[in-house]
Each structure stands twice: as C-alpha cells, then as structure tokens.
Amino acid sequence: MKTLIYLSCFILCTATASAEENQPDLNLDETDLNSAEILSVSGFYSLGINHNDSQTSYIRDLSQSRTNHRQTSATTDSRAGVQLLADFTPQWSAALQVTAREGVDYANGDAVDWAFLRYRPNENWSIRAGRLSVDMFMLSDFRDVGYTYPWVRPVQDFYGLIPFFQYNGADIQYRQQFGDGEIRLKGNMGRISSTLRSAVGDFRVHANDLASASLEWSDEHFHLRSSIGQMNLQGKVPGADLLSNGLAQLSPFWPSATQIQKDIKIEGRLKFLLLGANYDNGPWWFQGEWGRVQSETAIYGDMQGAYISAAYRIDAFQPYITLSQAKSKKRALSCAITSRPITSAVGCSKPSFSGWRQPIFDQLIHRSKDLLDWYSLGFSPQNGTQISI
Numbered sequence: 001m002k003t004l005i006y007l008s009c010f011i012l013c014t015a016t017a018s019a020e021e022n023q024p025d026l027n028l029d030e031t032d033l034n035s036a037e038i039l040s041v042s043g044f045y046s047l048g049i050n051h052n053d054s055q056t057s058y059i060r061d062l063s064q065s066r067t068n069h070r071q072t073s074a075t076t077d078s079r080a081g082v083q084l085l086a087d088f089t090p091q092w093s094a095a096l097q098v099t100a101r102e103g104v105d106y107a108n109g110d111a112v113d114w115a116f117l118r119y120r121p122n123e124n125w126s127i128r129a130g131r132l133s134v135d136m137f138m139l140s141d142f143r144d145v146g147y148t149y150p151w152v153r154p155v156q157d158f159y160g161l162i163p164f165f166q167y168n169g170a171d172i173q174y175r176q177q178f179g180d181g182e183i184r185l186k187g188n189m190g191r192i193s194s195t196l197r198s199a200v201g202d203f204r205v206h207a208n209d210l211a212s213a214s215l216e217w218s219d220e221h222f223h224l225r226s227s228i229g230q231m232n233l234q235g236k237v238p239g240a241d242l243l244s245n246g247l248a249q250l251s252p253f254w255p256s257a258t259q260i261q262k263d264i265k266i267e268g269r270l271k272f273l274l275l276g277a278n279y280d281n282g283p284w285w286f287q288g289e290w291g292r293v294q295s296e297t298a299i300y301g302d303m304q305g306a307y308i309s310a311a312y313r314i315d316a317f318q319p320y321i322t323l324s325q326a327k328s329k330k331r332a333l334s335c336a337i338t339s340r341p342i343t344s345a346v347g348c349s350k351p352s353f354s355g356w357r358q359p360i361f362d363q364l365i366h367r368s369k370d371l372l373d374w375y376s377l378g379f380s381p382q383n384g385t386q387i388s389i
Contacts, residue, residue: 113165
C-alpha cells in the first residue's frame, strides 16, 4: 500500500460573464421553453496557482503535463470558457461551449465541450446530437466551472478514473415527476477521441462504440445518480511499433515477448459503473461518489475510486473537508521485466530494452496494486475565491 499526501495551496478565482453571483446556466434541461431570448452568451474563468510539495508529480487529468516536486504552476487549474445558447423555437435549440485549459489539444478540437442541436417534442422527452459532455459523473457538465462546487477542483483521484471530457454522438432523455422529486433516464451513444500525455510523448486515444445509460432522481434537497456503460479503446503509444517489431524478433527466444506485444497495445473494452449522491439543505452540503472501471487493456488496467465531502456555509464562507481513495489493480506480468540479458531460449529470461524499457514498461504497463489516499481541507467564500490545503 502506498499513501501519498500532497501539501498544496491553491487559490482559485471564478466568475461568469453576466454577474459574480450568477453561474452559467449549465443545466440545460431547465431552460424555459417559452423563453423570448433567441441567443444568450455567458462565460466563466478560473485562475489557479498550485504548489506541489510532495515527492510525487501532480496532474489534474491525463491530458496535462506534470507539476513536479517543489514546482509551482499557474496553468494546471486555470481555465476559461464561453457558452452560447440558442432557443430557435420551444422545440428546437442549440448550444456551444469552448474551454481553454492547459493540455487541451486545440488542433483536434478538444477545446469544444458542446456543439449540439436539441429537439424537445414535449416536456418529458429530449434528444440531442453533436458534441456532448461525457455523461458519467455528477459534475460531468460543469467540471471546469469552479463556481459550481466548493472545492478548487473536482476530486481528481476519482474524476481521473475516466480521463475523457466529450464525445461525438447523441443522447435521449426521459424525465417525469416521481413522488416529491423528478426522475431522469438517459441513454448515450457515440465515439470519443482524446489526446493523452505520457512519459514517452502525446498520443491519441479513441473510444469507439460508446454506449451508456444513467438514472437520476432529485428533489429539493437530494440528488441521486447512477450510470453504467462501456466503450472499445483503441490507441497507440509513441514508439510502440518499434518496440513491437523488436519483440517480434525476440519471440522465438523469449516466450513472454508475444504476450508483451499484446500488452503494449491500447485495444480492448472498457466498462464502468458509477454511483453518486448529494444532499444540500442550505447550510449543510454533502456529496459522495463511487466508481469502478474494468479494462481489457493492460495499460489502462482496472481501477476503483470513491470520495465523500462535507461543507457548511457560514455567512460568506463555506469550510469543507474531503476524504477520497483510489485503487489500481492489474494482473501480474507472466514474466517480470529486468535488465538481464538473454541467457536461455526457455523460461523467463529477459532482455534489456535500454532506453525503451524504463519509460514504457515501468511507467505505462508496470502492473501492480497501488493505493492513493487523499485528504483535503479548505474554504470557499461567496465571492468565488477558493483556498484548499
């Protein structure tokens, strides 16, 4: 078991283009169908400065470069976005959201979070098509808008379980009053393309055949959510072809080479199950989520994470505490990798891969059981500034 404790100080300033006390209308399903406004524009920004005092490098998600030991960064938590909403008729509307943040692949359009057309035949049904947020977490639609939650950022060891922000496809939602609250059932289908960073360079990952479903219930104080789904991952780590060709040459002398050829490929199904709950009665605020991800790819592996957070509003301040944990569990390699030369054509003799072995095997497909505990304390004043330790 490894326990990593980060002692960091973050200052976050968040605002909207309209007014400081008004956050962007991110819950599009609540838009008034009879609104006379055809086009509305809003925006948000966050300026964050963080310092990493741990022995481990830090990132907010896998699209970012790392903040190393004793390094201060003003880009990890900073972001700015603009949102355009258009209501053409009571049935037809459209939305566009573009977010600038560190690590985003602008050339491939990853800065575009939303670009969809929506059709609502009545108050119960809604159909959207285009670029949509990956609808898996409780904060999926507004994870970049710091004003909408008490923390400096969403709990990264949980929200990092699935490092994707948007997909191209469609969803359909049905909503209905249920008891004192409202129930929502949504289905999603589409394709994900995202650029991730690793020690050996940037690479593009595709998630084809995305299919997921979510069920939510909410009333005045409670919000319960569950989601389940799967996708087929495909991608190629930089240098994988060269390494695979070298392993092919070694396979007659090293039986494990064939298996490792398969392991370095990003190709296989990923399945996920996520549960969440929120309670907010005014002064008290509680939220927690649990998730499990299973993958057929050796590089991604199987992961499980959870967090629980509590906050209390005291006039203009909102102190909070967060406890979270993430686990990574992967199968053991059939033959461990060391730097010893080949000594036999039988058994588990291992070659040295010189410069390739360290970055690829040790950092990308090193298979082990890792445990990360995260403890967070902080407060969030009403003016939008947030400080966390």
